[in-house]
Amino acid sequence: MSATEGPDAVFRSALANNEIVLPRCEDCGQYHFFPRVLCPHCHGTSISWHPASGRGRVHTTTVVRQKPEQGGDYNVCIVELEEGVRMMSRVEGIAPGDVAIDLAVTAFVGEAEGAPAVLFRPAEA
């Protein structure tokens, strides 16, 4: 990654290469998301990047109801990753209403609104 890339660009460049990376603070050892120039936990500024485990659980979820002619219902949820960070996303591969709190999920790089994005599918048992 280039030295001129800001935190958000680092995250998005990785996504464009089909990789999910997460920022971790070198001072307190905790991960955070969204990417930023400081650690929101201890306010340290030594941030390093690490491949995400991809393992997570649905923390909470909803179905956005929409008429079929406008694209139909879809899932919006908050996933908590094993690293302790949360992100908004959606679970694909099951009906939006079947996405349940605590469902184990696996991350993958898919596409949302025409750009690479972190999406999830139910974890293999």
Add this chain to the structure above:
Amino acid sequence: MTSHLRGKAAIVGTGHAGFGEAPGLTSYDIMAQSALAALADAGLKLSDVDGLFCTMMEDSMPALMAAEYLGIRPRFLDGTMTGGSSFVNYLTSATMALEAGLCDVALIAYGSNQRTASGKLVTASRPPAHEAPYNPRYPISAYAMAAARHMHQYGTTRAQLADVAVAARAWAQHNPEAFQRGPLSREDVLGARMVGDPLTVRDCCLVTDGGGAIVLARADRARDFPKAPVYVLGSAAESSHRQISQMKDFTVTAARESGKRAFAAAGVSPSDIQVVELYDAFTINTILFLEDLGFCAKGEGGAFVEGGRIAPGGVLPVNTNGGGLSCVHPGMYGIFTVIEAARQIRGDAPGLQLDDIHLALAHGNGGVLSSQVTAILGSQDTL
């Protein structure tokens, strides 16, 4: 120890305009009509106003636009934008500015024409960069996910959520100013169109036009106005996040801290409060805020509101004007919690006027459960 600002400023006028539908008017027109109504209530003129506290959904400098529209040159201006909580938050800055002599007549004002302009809920809660690609429907999706988590952790039911809307409607049915006054049952709410699971359209606030305004003066001259003064006994704020994905615990809001500090500043406790006005953008809000403000324990909010316990004749009067769910919701509702609380204390509430009210709580919420502001208001007897 109570705050040294306790009772240093008083509400001496309230006003509103454009409730429901105000075709042909801009948001600033409605804001200005509300301001004129509040000033008339206080026996004052626009030219008396030297402190303006205002934000709108329009423009990047709405407070400047409002001052220009009103034809005033305020020497103190606060346009802090924390969403719907902004107008409760202004009680703090207005009290400080009045007490410091930075202004003598403080005007808080708001207006919106969202219903006739777009028919949609206009919101300041636009999804940020890391949420937008997933197309959450803002703000509903955020509140739906808080409701889902509360149901999961505490066994709160959709019927209990529905009872919040039913209670709000029961109050609204007595209020000629309320936009929705038809009958509403628990079954009506549960059977309504689902918009963001677990919330139906009846779990969501109205989309109306409307504006509100409040005039405040220093306590030393608060009794020189036509209406009985309503004192700001305590007000406090806390913000916890901006994006819903950053909310630490989806079942606990910063109202826990804002409430605690507002009560301490006023020197009263939840059991002293006679009437409660909460920003009920969605039915889950009322449950969360009753818990976080200390009216019941965490997780017991569902049982607390069940079966008419916050409706007329219940154990605690909550949202006595019908709230954002049934009275009025022009994008940002916060100012109406203060107006209804003040009118209950003055004894001129538009709907059901409760007997002998001296202490009321008004609570504003902004963003997606992001900004919480609590105010305790009291009559002359509470000083």
